[in-house]
Amino acid sequence: MKTYIPKESEISRDWFVVDAEDQILGRLASQIANRLRGKHKADFTPHLDLGDFIVVVNADKIKVTGKKLSDKMYHNYSGYPGGLRSRSLSDMLEAKPDEVIRIAVRGMLPRTRLGRAMLKKLKVYAGPEHPHNAQEPKPLAFNG
Numbered sequence: 001m002k003t004y005i006p007k008e009s010e011i012s013r014d015w016f017v018v019d020a021e022d023q024i025l026g027r028l029a030s031q032i033a034n035r036l037r038g039k040h041k042a043d044f045t046p047h048l049d050l051g052d053f054i055v056v057v058n059a060d061k062i063k064v065t066g067k068k069l070s071d072k073m074y075h076n077y078s079g080y081p082g083g084l085r086s087r088s089l090s091d092m093l094e095a096k097p098d099e100v101i102r103i104a105v106r107g108m109l110p111r112t113r114l115g116r117a118m119l120k121k122l123k124v125y126a127g128p129e130h131p132h133n134a135q136e137p138k139p140l141a142f143n144g
Contacts, residue, residue, distance in 0.1 A: 006043050006050065013121070015053045015137035017130070019099065021061040028062065029104035031142045036109065036118045045069065049114060053121045055137050060097035060126045064089065074103065098124040 016035065020028060034040060038050030064072070072089040092100050101124050109115035123132060 004043065005045060006048065007085070011048075011050055013050075013052050015055065015132065016140035017055045017057060017132075017137040018140050018142065019058055019128075020056050021058040023062055025062050025064050025068075025100065025104055028109055028142060029101060032056070032101075032122065033105050033108035035140075036105070036121055047114070049117050049122060050116055053132075053135070054123070054140075055130050055132050056098075056101055056122070056124045057128050057130055059124050060093060060102050062093075062097075062101065069093075099125045119127040139144075 018028070018032065032054050035054055038044050038048075038052070041050055042095040044050060069090045070088055074089070074092050075141045076085045076087075077083055078085075087095070089100065102119070102122065105122055106115075106119055109118050123130065
């Protein structure tokens with residue numbers, strides 16, 4: 001018996017919309033990463049991109065536990081001496097709430113060109129509106 005490998009024409013990608021309001025950041029990010037990889041599908045193959053498109057709305061209303069709002073830091077280094085910029089999670093939620101979810105999900109995907117292709121299927125928006133109504137995304141609720 002041969003191992004079944006799905007061809008590019010046999011891969012079906014669905015669109016889902018996730019409401020991030022009152023969701024815990026890490027739990028939401030891990031479930032989104034599994035959907036983007038396609039691990040929920042029966043024909044999952046580690047070296048292929050079988051995942052679905054995920055649209056996340058209300059990214060500015062996520063929750064975190066403990067003192068992460070003040071203690072969790074996001075670092076950006078320009079490569080020059082003195083070029084390290086650090087922001088706390090509360091500052092990031094005010095300035096770029098969509099980047100918080102994107103960075104969390106990116107850390108849970110493979111660090112290869114395959115992982116970068118998977119991350120392109122993630123669309124994150126701070127408010128309740130999104131421009132992907134033509135794709136008819138189905139609502140997806142994560143427990144937790």
